[in-house]
Amino acid sequence: MTSHTVVARVRRLAGTRKVGHAGTLDPMATGVLVAGLNRATRLLGHLQLADKSYDATIRLGATTSTDDAEGEVVSTAPVDGVTDAAIAAGVTPYRGEISQVPSAVSAIKVDGKRAYERVRAGEEVVLKSRTVTVSRYDVLDIRRGDGWIDVDVSVDCSSGTYIRALARDLGADLGVGGHLTALRRTRVGTFDLSVAHSLDALAEEFTWLPIADVAAGTFPRYDADAEQAAAIRTGRPLPGLKLSAGQTAMFDPTGIFLALYEPHGPLAKPTAVFVS
Incomplete structure (x- = not known):
């Protein structure tokens, strides 16, 4: 889906x-x-929403055209010599700030067209490396089968990190190939x-998180008085109001979420107003 x-x-x-x-x-x-x-x-x-967490399964012993189980297997290699210690050591270089080449079958645009569309059209796509941050890359379990090794991992990373690329690169470094067989995103931001x-x-039962709760849980909160709230509703700057750096969620005296404001010198100005 x-x-x-x-x-x-x-x-x-x-x-x-x-x-x-x-x-x-x-x-x-x-x-x-x-x-x-x-x-x-x-x-x-x-x-x-820049920071994300994933649980994934990497299968060692085969390389696929898409770096995941949905692609065609393009090469295989015996995994008998790959030890648990080698796998643990293999993930170490991919912790911290790293340079990563995204999977060719990705949504990145190349000359106005998605990379995966070019690949499906038979074009050869080579994407540029980008700097991403992998703050956690833990090996949770290692299972061995007939000609393959499945490695369960848990990853915390910055936006733009491709878990498929982590699977591909681990397999390549170990000399046996690798691809992703399962991926579950467990967290996006908060x-x-x-x-x-x-x-x-x-x-x-259709349930949702109220916008006021999300705003209050994501940004610093400021509870405006009635006069300030009237100005905020029309997006007017607020003089003499010292807000912390970044965006602040502005609420009226009844607890209604009104807008996001940020400091601009002696003024607080709106970045987005959500009520009129």
Whole structure:
């Protein structure tokens, strides 16, 4: 299921056309996808969603055309000589700030066209490396089968990190090839599985996180008085109001979330207003 399909399902369940999502999931992946409804779609772009967590399974012993199980196997290699210690040592260079070449079958645009579209059209795609941060890369379990080794890992990383590329590169470094067979995103920013709902559960009872709760849980909070709230509703700057660096969630005296403001010299100015 693609992220676009999920959005379409949520539109039907919520009874609104205005649904957006933040952070596309690969079709083979499961886990957390943050969606916004109605005016909350505008909040998605302001949320701090750069850090993500994944649980994944890397299969060593085979390389595929897509770096995951959905592609064709293009080469295999015996894994008899790959020890647990070698696997543990193999992930070490991929912790911290690293240079990573994304999978060729990705949504990155090359001359205005998605890389995966070019690959499917038979073109050879070579993407440039990019700097990403992998703050945690833990080996959880190692299982051995007939001609393969499955490695369960848990990863915390910055936005733009490709877990498929981690699988590919580990296999290449060990000399046996590798690809991803399972991927589950367990966290996006402050949103994790504990606040997530399956589509089946939403079909039974459609629940959501109120925009005010998300704003208060993501940004510093400022409770405006009635006069300030009237100015905020129309997006007027607030003189003499000292806010912390970055964006602050502004609330009226009744607890309604009004806007995001940030400091500009002696003024506090809006970056987005959510009520009128």
